[in-house]
Amino acid sequence: MSERPGFLGYRRPDGRIGTRNHVLVVPTVICSSVVAERVAAATQPIGTAVPHLAGCGQLGPDMRVTHDTLAAYCGHPNVGAVVVIALGCEQVVAQSLAEAARRHGKPVEIVAIQSEGGTVRTTAKATAIAQRFADALAAEPREWCDASELVLSLKCGGSDYTSGLASNPTLGRVTDRLVALGGTAVLGEIAEIMGAEHLLASRATRPATATKLIQIITRVETEARALGLDIRGTQPSPGNIRGGLTTIEEKSLGATHKGGEVAPLEDVVAYAAPITQKGLTVMDTPGLDVESVTGMVGGGAQVVVFTTGLGTPTGNPIAPVIKVTGNARTARQMADNIDLDVSGIMDDSETLDAAADRLFAEVLAVASGQQTSAERLGHREFAIHRRNPTI
């Protein structure tokens, strides 16, 4: 094989590469979420569900975001087959989600609670289908894939002063390496770019991309102003301030290290929208961890690297989430949630480059199937971003 770094992944009919091979059990609406969870529980770990709180009573763009996020998961490369659990009278159309799976060459079936005749029959029928899909997926082989096929989601949460000094710069070096190899990385959390947008904008390959980034940052500040609110109430968080972070600018400058120092900014996309450009993309997501990860995975990320100072358990239903900390105490106290300890950077016992070597190797191992702490512990958090009230 070539000298280039790579991993063992699942090559899909649409040309994309999966790092996992899940049967996705997707409820169209909150009303079918419990059935979906039961079907996934009966077929785990291959079966996995995306229970959610929406799918009806939503208007305009809010409805579209719910539908498009669910459709994005149905077409995601980490998904090998799809079972749609419908109710029968909801807004999100089961056929449309099934079509998203078919478009990407995935087997899919729909089971509807109203036409099937209740919870028990629907659960039984859908579980049999999901088990049949799971048996077929378990026999599919992984094959060698170039590292450039990776779309890496960059996330931080529960930040403290070690985040900006150790874990985020380590991840930034991995981002620069991956992008230099022809790969892709996506950065979200617009409020946590505020104060560091000039650094990202100066790396934009087209003026329109820089302008788009500035516009969405300005929108967040304008929204705060329209409400007469000061985002200092939440940014930085009380825990961030106790840890020594004083302002959102300081937090953002530390957080934006995840995006590397040289990787060109190629695109700015909407929540859960497809990431189509190699290089660095910024996605318009809120700062709330689970909504942010849900959106970036929806955009096509097959692996998430999540840096943390204080520690946090968040996972995802279809993508492995790798936890990295630069805080030695967190690495000890929350050992079951942490995959990689880079606290040696803080006491000079490890260089950033050496830590980045370890993290890059971890990303490729996890992409090849190595389980993360979040996967072992069953952390599969999923939350679709909402902007409007339910009608």
Next chain:
Amino acid sequence: MKPALVISERDNVATALQALEPGRDLTFARGRVSVLDVVPSGHKIALCAIHTGEAVIKYGSPIGLATAEIPAGAHVHTHNLASTRGRGDLEAPPPPRLAEPDERNGERNGGERNGAGKP
């Protein structure tokens, strides 16, 4: 472990990597600073005098404006440093920044909002 870390040579604050006590002398590439206040681990210490309304610089970029006179060696936190961003409580939003790796902070944030909305 170093007692405190300066991230960029443009910075006017360092990050304490351990709790610092008043009277301790720290040596950095650019000179010595005598610690004035108790500075908890992870918090910031001023490397030089920073005047009210001036930018506090960390990671080579401004992280807000000094809301009080900050002598060299002082603890820098919410009592003497405030953000200029996302401030719906202020009269006008700050102008959006353009793609400019080098800051023009001094001229743009020249003082009209000094002290407003102190934490």
